[in-house]
Amino acid sequence: MLRSDTSIRKKIVLAFILNFVFIGLIAVITIFNLVRIERRLDFNAVISRFLDATLELRRFEKNFFLYRNKVDFTEAVLYISTIETIIRKHRNDFDGSSRIKDWTVNIFKKNRIPTGSSESVSNHILRLAHEYRKLINKAFTAQSDFKRLEEEIRRKGRELTETAEKHAQTERAGIQEMFSATRKNLVILVVFFIIGISLIGKLISSVAIRPLKELEMSMRRISSGNFEMLSLQSKNDEIVSINRAFNKMMKELFAQKDIIRSEKLTSLGTMLAGIAHEINNPLSNISTSAEILFEEFDNLDPEYRKELIDQVVRETDRAKDIVRSVLEYTRDREFRKSEVKLLNLVSETMRFVRSDMPPHITLTVDIPEGLIVNVDKQKIQHALLNLIKNSIDAIPDKNREEKITIKAEEHNNREVKIMITDTGVGIPEATIERIFDPFFTTKDIGKGTGLGLFVSHYIIEQHNGTISVSSRPGKGTTFTIILPAKGREQ
Numbered sequence: 001m002l003r004s005d006t007s008i009r010k011k012i013v014l015a016f017i018l019n020f021v022f023i024g025l026i027a028v029i030t031i032f033n034l035v036r037i038e039r040r041l042d043f044n045a046v047i048s049r050f051l052d053a054t055l056e057l058r059r060f061e062k063n064f065f066l067y068r069n070k071v072d073f074t075e076a077v078l079y080i081s082t083i084e085t086i087i088r089k090h091r092n093d094f095d096g097s098s099r100i101k102d103w104t105v106n107i108f109k110k111n112r113i114p115t116g117s118s119e120s121v122s123n124h125i126l127r128l129a130h131e132y133r134k135l136i137n138k139a140f141t142a143q144s145d146f147k148r149l150e151e152e153i154r155r156k157g158r159e160l161t162e163t164a165e166k167h168a169q170t171e172r173a174g175i176q177e178m179f180s181a182t183r184k185n186l187v188i189l190v191v192f193f194i195i196g197i198s199l200i201g202k203l204i205s206s207v208a209i210r211p212l213k214e215l216e217m218s219m220r221r222i223s224s225g226n227f228e229m230l231s232l233q234s235k236n237d238e239i240v241s242i243n244r245a246f247n248k249m250m251k252e253l254f255a256q257k258d259i260i261r262s263e264k265l266t267s268l269g270t271m272l273a274g275i276a277h278e279i280n281n282p283l284s285n286i287s288t289s290a291e292i293l294f295e296e297f298d299n300l301d302p303e304y305r306k307e308l309i310d311q312v313v314r315e316t317d318r319a320k321d322i323v324r325s326v327l328e329y330t331r332d333r334e335f336r337k338s339e340v341k342l343l344n345l346v347s348e349t350m351r352f353v354r355s356d357m358p359p360h361i362t363l364t365v366d367i368p369e370g371l372i373v374n375v376d377k378q379k380i381q382h383a384l385l386n387l388i389k390n391s392i393d394a395i396p397d398k399n400r401e402e403k404i405t406i407k408a409e410e411h412n413n414r415e416v417k418i419m420i421t422d423t424g425v426g427i428p429e430a431t432i433e434r435i436f437d438p439f440f441t442t443k444d445i446g447k448g449t450g451l452g453l454f455v456s457h458y459i460i461e462q463h464n465g466t467i468s469v470s471s472r473p474g475k476g477t478t479f480t481i482i483l484p485a486k487g488r489e490q
Contacts, residue, residue: 015196015199015200016200018196019192019193019196019197019199019200022192022196023189023192023193023196026185026188026189026192027189029185030182030185030186030189033178033181033182033185034182036178037175037178037179037182040171040174040175040178041175043090043093043171044168044171044172044175046086046090046093047164047167047168047171048168049086050083050086050087050164050167051161051164051165051167051168053079053082053083053086054079054083054157054160054161054164055161056075056079057076057079057080057083057132057157057160058157058161060072060073060075060076060079061076061136061153061154061157064076064136064139064140065150065153070140073136073140076136077133077136077137080129080132080133080136083125083129083160084126084129084130087122087125087126087129088122088126091122094120094121094122094125094167095120095121095122121163121167124163125160125163128156128159128160128163129160131156132153132156132157132160135149135152135153135156136153139153285311285312286311286312286316289308289309289311289312290312292308293305293308293309293312335376335379335462336376337374337375337376337463338374338375338376338377339372339373339374339486340372340373340375340377341369341370341371341372342367342371342372342373342408342416342418343365343367343368343369343371345373345375345377345380345381345384346365346367346384346406346408347365348381349381349384349385349388350363350365350388352385353385353388353389353392357392358392358395360400360401360402361392361395361401361402361403361404362401362402362403362404363388363403363404363405363406364403364404364405364406365405365406365407366405366406366407366408367406367407367408368408368409371408371409371410371416371485372485372486373416373483373484373485373486374483374484374485374486375463375483375484376462376463379459379462379463380459380463380483382455382456382459383455383456383459383460383481384418384420386452386453386455386456387420387452387453387456387479388404388406388420389452390452390453391404391420391421391422391424391477391479392404392422394422394424394425394426394477395422395423395424395425396424396425402422402423402424403421403422403423404420404421404422404423405419405420405421405422406418406419406420407419407421410485411482411485414484414485415482415483415484415485416482416483416484416485417480417481417482418480418481418482418483419478419479419480419481420478420479420481421476421477421478421479422476422477422478423475423476424476424477425473425474426471426472426473426474426475426476426477427469427471427473427477428473429473432469432471435453435469436453436454436456436457436467437454460481460483463483463484464484465481465482465483465484466481466482467479467480467481467482468480
């Protein structure tokens with residue numbers, strides 16, 4: 001079970017969570033600012049209407065004092081009503097309560113318009129508008145003291161205009177400040193995103209990529225034949241688990257290698273009778289020729305004497321070849337492919353089982369002379385020997401003649417197909433899918449290890465080849481092997 005404090009997954013997930021929490025926070029602040037900017041822009045439009053209304057009010061005010069026209073008075077009163085409507089509708093915005101929420105711009109500034117007293121901005125403007133309305137109404141009906149009323153009205157008008165202008169300036173400055181803050185937030189977002197991703201990349205490199213690179217190098221050593229246990233330097237649980245699982249796999253491979261060696265020794269024991277028979281013939285011929293030469297050397301015709309000596313040399317070479325074949329088969333060496341004639345390889349393999357072949361079985365070989373395969377000769381001999389021996393065992397003692405046929409042909413231009421067919425008892429459908437499993441056998445106890453076909457399958461796969469089987473119970477079995485080929489000799 002992975003502990004949370006040493007798990008790569010936990011560390012990477014935590015790093016991503018922290019990174020995205022911070023990014024999310026900046027994004028939320030940015031979105032909040034954009035919403036506030038939108039609201040401030042809407043309010044800026046309101047202030048623009050407020051400022052336009054005050055300016056129009058002052059224009060009609062000026063005309064009224066110049067011409068004492070009732071139309072100008074009516075328009076001025078109408079704009080006073082417009083100003084009051086705007087202020088009442090947007091009282092909270094004018095009072096600056098929403099500006100306190102804009103803490104992302106400047107938490108210590110409320111952006112209030114100074115009024116010179118403790119009253120709110122909206123009340124201040126409404127009071128000015130109310131006083132302005134009373135004064136202009138008096139001026140419209142006044143018969144005397146008009147000059148003083150004019151000065152009062154102009155002063156109140158200036159206050160309204162100045163208030164509107166200051167509010168417009170403050171809003172423009174606030175909007176500009178919010179745009180600046182949003183720009184800074186976006187820059188911070190990008191910077192911290194880059195830093196976060198860099199830290200996560202460094203974390204992944206240190207806790208995962210480096211150990212996996214070491215694992216890759218170890219795999220390459222193993223593929224080149226250097227079998228060593230893995231020792232990854234990491235405290236992370238996943239890497240420790242990989243290290244443990246890999247070493248367990250290596251132990252199983254070593255065990256499998258021992259199984260193959262053991263099965264090979266079993267096959268070699270089976271071959272000894274055949275080897276003894278094979279080597280006995282040349283030794284008998286050598287012995288006979290040597291006795292004749294020893295006893296009748298002076299009386300022999302020179303030509304016949306030379307013939308006997310040639311026979312001793314030939315039979316000695318024949319025995320030497322048999323011994324060499326056995327030595328090549330038994331030698332434990334690294335996997336190494338080479339180009340060999342398939343016919344010679346099969347013929348040499350048949351030599352090992354010839355004495356084990358019952359007299360009622362005929363072994364037929366149908367392989368073109370020039371067919372070349374690119375294989376490890378020793379291992380393919382091992383696989384073929386197992387398959388031939390399996391075919392022999394599948395044929396019971398009978399009065400009628402039985403056959404084992406080894407046939408080969410070119411396949412798909414770059415491959416060779418080898419078929420080993422027997423007329424034995426066949427394989428039941430219920431067990432045919434399991435015949436390549438280790439330790440699985442249909443033979444009687446003590447007559448089979450259950451490893452022959454498993455090892456043959458393993459060897460064929462080592463050569464990037466395939467092996468398949470087809471069988472009809474009571475009719476016989478065919479093993480089909482596909483191996484890489486060099487081609488046909490010219």
